[in-house]
Amino acid sequence: MGDLSVNLCGIKLDNPVIPASGTFGYGYEYAQLYDINCLGTFSFKGTTLEMRAGNPLPRIAETNAGMLNAVGLQNPGVDAVIREELPKLAKVFHKPVIANVSGFSVAEYAEVCRRLDAVPEVGWLEVNISCPNVHGGGMSFGTDPKAAAEVTRAVKEAAAKPVIVKLSPNVTDIAEIAGACEDAGADALSLINTVMALRIDLKTKRPVLANTTGGLSGPAVFPLALRMVWQVYEAVSIPIIGLGGIQSAEDVIEMMLAGATAVQLGAANLVNPFACRDIIDALPETMERYGIKKLSELTGGAH
Amino acid sequence: MQQGIFTVAENRPLNDKVSRLVLRGDASAVKRPGQFVQLRLPDLYLRRPFSVCDRDADSFTILFEMVGKGTEKLRAMKTGDELDVLTGLGNGFDLNAGGDMPLLIGGGTGLSPLYWLAKELMKRQKQPIALLGFNTVSDVFYEDAFRTLGVETVVSTVDGSYGMKGFVTEAMNREHSGFYACGPEAMMKAVCACTDKPGQLSLDKRMGCGFGACMGCTVKTNNGLKRICKDGPVLSSGEVIWEI
Numbered sequence: 001m002g003d004l005s006v007n008l009c010g011i012k013l014d015n016p017v018i019p020a021s022g023t024f025g026y027g028y029e030y031a032q033l034y035d036i037n038c039l040g041t042f043s044f045k046g047t048t049l050e051m052r053a054g055n056p057l058p059r060i061a062e063t064n065a066g067m068l069n070a071v072g073l074q075n076p077g078v079d080a081v082i083r084e085e086l087p088k089l090a091k092v093f094h095k096p097v098i099a100n101v102s103g104f105s106v107a108e109y110a111e112v113c114r115r116l117d118a119v120p121e122v123g124w125l126e127v128n129i130s131c132p133n134v135h136g137g138g139m140s141f142g143t144d145p146k147a148a149a150e151v152t153r154a155v156k157e158a159a160a161k162p163v164i165v166k167l168s169p170n171v172t173d174i175a176e177i178a179g180a181c182e183d184a185g186a187d188a189l190s191l192i193n194t195v196m197a198l199r200i201d202l203k204t205k206r207p208v209l210a211n212t213t214g215g216l217s218g219p220a221v222f223p224l225a226l227r228m229v230w231q232v233y234e235a236v237s238i239p240i241i242g243l244g245g246i247q248s249a250e251d252v253i254e255m256m257l258a259g260a261t262a263v264q265l266g267a268a269n270l271v272n273p274f275a276c277r278d279i280i281d282a283l284p285e286t287m288e289r290y291g292i293k294k295l296s297e298l299t300g301g302a303h
Numbered sequence: 304m305q306q307g308i309f310t311v312a313e314n315r316p317l318n319d320k321v322s323r324l325v326l327r328g329d330a331s332a333v334k335r336p337g338q339f340v341q342l343r344l345p346d347l348y349l350r351r352p353f354s355v356c357d358r359d360a361d362s363f364t365i366l367f368e369m370v371g372k373g374t375e376k377l378r379a380m381k382t383g384d385e386l387d388v389l390t391g392l393g394n395g396f397d398l399n400a401g402g403d404m405p406l407l408i409g410g411g412t413g414l415s416p417l418y419w420l421a422k423e424l425m426k427r428q429k430q431p432i433a434l435l436g437f438n439t440v441s442d443v444f445y446e447d448a449f450r451t452l453g454v455e456t457v458v459s460t461v462d463g464s465y466g467m468k469g470f471v472t473e474a475m476n477r478e479h480s481g482f483y484a485c486g487p488e489a490m491m492k493a494v495c496a497c498t499d500k501p502g503q504l505s506l507d508k509r510m511g512c513g514f515g516a517c518m519g520c521t522v523k524t525n526n527g528l529k530r531i532c533k534d535g536p537v538l539s540s541g542e543v544i545w546e547i
Contacts, residue, residue, distance in 0.1 A: 020373070022517065023512075023516060023517060024516060025515065025516045029514055029515045029516050029533070030516070031304065032304060035305075045518075053521075053523060053528055053529075054518060054521055057508055057509065057520065057521075057522065058508070058509040059509070059511075059518070059519045059520070059521075060349070060509050060510065060511045060517070060519040060520070061509075062347070062348055062349045063348070064348070065348060066348055067348055067349055067511065069517065069519060071517065071518045071521075074518045074521055074528070147332060206403065218348055267348075267514065269512070270349075270512035270517050271343070271348065271349065271350060271512075272306075272510050272515065273304075273306065273389070273512070273514065273516075274306065
């Protein structure tokens with residue numbers, strides 16, 4: 001059997017498959033279905049300093065090969081996450097986990113990271129500067145290289161654990177933002193967050209989502225994500241986590257060939273809760289079919 | 304929650320819009336009336352949620368109305384076709400919340416989860432009374448099914464073409480210990496305004512996953528935020544904050 005392990009910022013993952021933030025809660029819903037310790041790791045629900053109720057409904061819309069969401073970072077706030085959710089997570093998942101962090105100011109990002117950095121279960125901090133569904137925060141930091149660098153620097157000062165900056169595809173030049181984050185000290189990058197999108201209901205003649213726009217994910221965005229991972233791989237030397245529309249072991253390999261060290265799956269989990277487990281199970285046979293002995297050697301192989 | 308492949312055992316139109324679909328497979332995760340299933344349909348990305356209308360050891364039944372792409376595909380399914388289904392989703396009704404003589408108030412296909420509920424209440428020697436509301440005579444279905452259970456059943460049509468004339472709420476003026484309701488939100492809101500007895504409501508919201516992971520269907524209630532798919536779809540009447 002081939003070697004599925006990869007190294008993400010000095011921490012070894014048994015395989016590169018990681019459920020993406022916002023599609024896996026804190027793990028325990030899925031732990032009722034299968035042993036989630038088969039995962040490389042997972043990124044838990046985006047966390048802010050204060051509790052957030054999220055956006056009004058509808059928050060979900062569908063499209064031919066994917067979905068739009070405008071959840072709006074619903075979460076109980078960092079202290080409740082640490083106090084209530086992470087102990088439950090620790091019971092069902094026994095590997096280092098990725099803490100996903102959002103904020104509305106540089107200071108908030110730094111403070112949430114500082115608090116989560118102290119939690120032993122947390123292996124990495126993933127800083128979301130790319131949420132398209134909140135106003136005055138999130139994506140506004142991810143569309144300007146200076147702001148992205150400022151958040152990265154502040155978070156790096158506040159936390160000792162590796163910092164992954166999650167990038168938005170809703171920019172003209174993602175490589176420029178990626179470079180700014182690398183220069184500011186980011187240990188890794190994850191891309192892409194969802195693509196800002198719209199659906200209109202013909203019966204009401206109004207947008208389907210209460211937030212008007214939402215983030216598109218699912219197989220519709222896979223080639224777009226692949227292209228951006230390719231561009232960022234050419235621009236930086238830190239590891240990249242590739243995500244966007246992955247739904248098979250073949251997609252994982254393709255994403256790694258474009259430049260990803262590891263991958264995340266989001267929408268796929270919502271449609272098939274076993275998606276990540278099924279892909280991990282399918283990887284050895286798929287590797288054999290394409291003559292791959294060591295998955296980690298694929299990264300950037302198509303360049 | 305459980306995932307499984309189910310086979311269409313029956314797909315029968317009940318009228319121009321509403322059908323009854325029986326799916327055969329391991330239904331053991333479907334435990335309580337009020338729970339729902341998520342069906343994966345050909346060429347549609349997201350699953351579609353449906354309340355369970357009835358179940359036995361190796362099958363369950365749903366009732367659905369053609370309202371869009373998903374239900375059109377479902378109406379065309381043939382006996383022997385296979386479907387990927389997540390079963391055992393949601394909390395379900397509390398069989399004691401409505402007391403010994405509860406009203407079961409269903410609007411259109413909203414009556415679906417109330418049928419299995421009626422069956423379970425009868426087993427427990429309770430005396431449910433079904434109030435079924437429709438727009439017009441050609442919409443009426445499942446009246447006989449409720450009667451066959453031995454449940455007193457009152458049908459109303461808005462245009463008066465069958466049964467009592469008017470909204471289902473007009474049939475509520477009778478002795479009852481509590482209620483269970485499922486139907487359009489405007490109906491459920493009106494139902495709550497017509498009684499001071501305790502009740503349970505089955506809500507329907509646009510969902511993503513259906514099992515509590517995506518936060519796509521969270522609503523504010525008087526008991527804090529609740530995910531309709533996981534903390535619901537059944538909420539008590541006192542905790543619902545109406546948005547209409």
